[in-house]
Amino acid sequence: MTNPTAVPLYLDCDTGIDDALAVGYLLAHPDANLLGIGSVSGNVSAAVGAVNTLDLLALAGREDIPVASGAHHPLAGEFAGGAPHVHGANGIGGVDLAPAQAETTGETAAEMLVRLARENPGTLHVLAIGPLTNLALALRLDPNLPALVDHVTIMGGAAMVPGNITPVAEANIANDAEAAAAVLAADWDITLVPLDVTMEHVFEEEHRQQLLAAGQPMATALGEMLGYYFGFYESQYGRPCSAMHDPLAAAIAVGGIVPAIAPRVNVQVDATAGPGRGQTVCDLRGRFRGFPDQPGARTRVVLTLAEEFSPHLVGTILGAN
Amino acid sequence: MTNPTAVPLYLDCDTGIDDALAVGYLLAHPDANLLGIGSVSGNVSAAVGAVNTLDLLALAGREDIPVASGAHHPLAGEFAGGAPHVHGANGIGGVDLAPAQAETTGETAAEMLVRLARENPGTLHVLAIGPLTNLALALRLDPNLPALVDHVTIMGGAAMVPGNITPVAEANIANDAEAAAAVLAADWDITLVPLDVTMEHVFEEEHRQQLLAAGQPMATALGEMLGYYFGFYESQYGRPCSAMHDPLAAAIAVGGIVPAIAPRVNVQVDATAGPGRGQTVCDLRGRFRGFPDQPGARTRVVLTLAEEFSPHLVGTILGAN
Numbered sequence: 001m002t003n004p005t006a007v008p009l010y011l012d013c014d015t016g017i018d019d020a021l022a023v024g025y026l027l028a029h030p031d032a033n034l035l036g037i038g039s040v041s042g043n044v045s046a047a048v049g050a051v052n053t054l055d056l057l058a059l060a061g062r063e064d065i066p067v068a069s070g071a072h073h074p075l076a077g078e079f080a081g082g083a084p085h086v087h088g089a090n091g092i093g094g095v096d097l098a099p100a101q102a103e104t105t106g107e108t109a110a111e112m113l114v115r116l117a118r119e120n121p122g123t124l125h126v127l128a129i130g131p132l133t134n135l136a137l138a139l140r141l142d143p144n145l146p147a148l149v150d151h152v153t154i155m156g157g158a159a160m161v162p163g164n165i166t167p168v169a170e171a172n173i174a175n176d177a178e179a180a181a182a183v184l185a186a187d188w189d190i191t192l193v194p195l196d197v198t199m200e201h202v203f204e205e206e207h208r209q210q211l212l213a214a215g216q217p218m219a220t221a222l223g224e225m226l227g228y229y230f231g232f233y234e235s236q237y238g239r240p241c242s243a244m245h246d247p248l249a250a251a252i253a254v255g256g257i258v259p260a261i262a263p264r265v266n267v268q269v270d271a272t273a274g275p276g277r278g279q280t281v282c283d284l285r286g287r288f289r290g291f292p293d294q295p296g297a298r299t300r301v302v303l304t305l306a307e308e309f310s311p312h313l314v315g316t317i318l319g320a321n
Numbered sequence: 322m323t324n325p326t327a328v329p330l331y332l333d334c335d336t337g338i339d340d341a342l343a344v345g346y347l348l349a350h351p352d353a354n355l356l357g358i359g360s361v362s363g364n365v366s367a368a369v370g371a372v373n374t375l376d377l378l379a380l381a382g383r384e385d386i387p388v389a390s391g392a393h394h395p396l397a398g399e400f401a402g403g404a405p406h407v408h409g410a411n412g413i414g415g416v417d418l419a420p421a422q423a424e425t426t427g428e429t430a431a432e433m434l435v436r437l438a439r440e441n442p443g444t445l446h447v448l449a450i451g452p453l454t455n456l457a458l459a460l461r462l463d464p465n466l467p468a469l470v471d472h473v474t475i476m477g478g479a480a481m482v483p484g485n486i487t488p489v490a491e492a493n494i495a496n497d498a499e500a501a502a503a504v505l506a507a508d509w510d511i512t513l514v515p516l517d518v519t520m521e522h523v524f525e526e527e528h529r530q531q532l533l534a535a536g537q538p539m540a541t542a543l544g545e546m547l548g549y550y551f552g553f554y555e556s557q558y559g560r561p562c563s564a565m566h567d568p569l570a571a572a573i574a575v576g577g578i579v580p581a582i583a584p585r586v587n588v589q590v591d592a593t594a595g596p597g598r599g600q601t602v603c604d605l606r607g608r609f610r611g612f613p614d615q616p617g618a619r620t621r622v623v624l625t626l627a628e629e630f631s632p633h634l635v636g637t638i639l640g641a642n
């Protein structure tokens with residue numbers, strides 16, 4: 001059933017409304033082969049994120065995809081309770097999904113990631129759309145992990161635009177700055193999908209109505225969740241619409257969306273206690289020279305896309321692409 | 322001779338090619354009343370900066386303006402030797418100016434600033450175009466200084482664009498991050514003129530040729546200095562031209578150039594030892610809502626200008642505006 005050239009994926013998420021959209025996108029995309037999903041505390045606790053993920057998989061009839069519950073606390077400090085004002089108390093905008101029959105596997109998310117990397121040496125693609133705690137723990141479990149993994153795509157950071165939870169920090173990175181610093185410093189190829197693109201490619205009410213109008217259970221559930229999400233983002237944009245963080249990282253990971261300006265540059269995560277804590281410090285000083293790649297840099301920072309994202313997202317979820 | 326409505330100015334500078342242009346601009350502008358100039362280590366040492374400033378004043382026949390030599394070292398650490406690759410070994414692109422007769426006053430720059438603020442209570446405008454060491458020292462000398470000063474204009478920082486000496490830090494701020502943190506936290510009205518505008522309003526070879534063609538001693542000297550400056554900036558822009566940092570701050574201080582987008586927002590200077598050291602962390606998260614002012618914020622961050630700067634700069638120096 002799976003496309004033989006599909007990308008073998010480990011997804012790490014904190015589900016979350018936009019995480020739910022990413023899951024919906026990946027389940028619908030022919031080039032995604034979800035081998036396993038780990039949860040992490042972020043938008044919601046790791047435990048709630050795992051439940052939401054299992055329920056979404058059940059809604060799509062894909063309970064065959066294993067889900068592992070991951071880290072509850074960041075590497076330093078404690079989980080602060082998530083973002084119910086953005087994602088709702090249950091993390092998915094108050095939408096009630098039918099409870100899944102499947103349960104989480106006994107392994108931790110970090111253990112699942114290491115196992116999948118060993119089972120798929122050189123081909124596994126890691127897609128992280130929550131705080132990077134599980135990835136950092138996996139690097140501790142197996143320091144050889146970067147050599148086993150083909151690529152890491154991360155939704156996170158802010159390069160030349162403001163942050164979303166501090167003036168310079170984006171939530172996924174800031175929620176576990178120590179983990180992010182370790183993951184961004186590891187020796188693997190990373191594509192970073194920051195607020196520079198996820199805040200610019202806005203999902204509008206017309207797109208939400210397209211999801212709701214299709215009469216498909218997953219699309220309807222996602223459209224309903226977005227009603228809650230729009231309520232938060234109206235305070236940012238001044239109209240009912242939203243950013244679209246996690247699905248964009250998913251689309252870039254599987255090649256559904258192609259970045260336009262995306263230089264390979266040095267990136268350092270600020271893990272100090274100062275005003276820059278949680279910032280992805282990206283060296284973009286080459287901007288007047290067409291953003292040349294920096295020698296030795298292994299992180300691509302996506303600054304612009306080659307096309308609009310929201311029509312592609314809707315089309316993929318509805319099976320029209 | 323001075324315009325009675327001119328802005329009474331204390332200028333703090335590290336002269337420097339673009340500082341020289343700022344001095345040339347202010348001497349030519351009818352709304353600037355330079356009461357005193359203090360030097361600080363930055364582009365060059367404070368001592369060399371004072372000499373360059375005195376020589377420029379002599380070239381303009383304005384040795385009546387007092388110059389005070391300021392801090393050699395930043396508040397923490399030591400002066401690292403300046404930027405001869407940008408400004409030349411003598412700080413003014415190797416141009417030989419006739420030595421001034423005048424000498425520096427006996428006071429320090431910080432003492433001069435405090436004296437001028439007390440002599441002009443409520444009206445003095447402080448224009449700082451170098452590291453903020455002298456301003457921080459003046460705040461220590463007289464904690465009441467903010468109540469005496471009308472306004473502070475600072476060339477420094479980077480808000481939504483990369484830095485120029487680290488990926489996120491601009492040189493004036495980073496060269497004395499502790500001083501900048503103190504000055505930006507003090508209780509006075511500040512206009513911050515960051516790289517967001519100074520790197521965008523490029524001074525081109527045609528503008529330099531206009532300075533050289535006028536046959537005026539000051540304009541000729543400045544045009545020659547710019548030949549050296551262009552040599553450095555060619556590596557940034559890919560053509561012979563330059564940013565125009567300090568004169569733009571001078572023009573905004575005296576009203577010669579009016580900012581367009583310039584919200585009053587909270588600004589914190591990163592004085593940690595982390596990768597964000599020297600960054601001006603500006604809270605610009607209101608960007609999708611037209612950059613509203615933040616309640617209580619006293620720092621305006623200039624993000625765009627209402628007009629092109631270089632023609633105004635050339636016209637003012639040549640006495641044509």
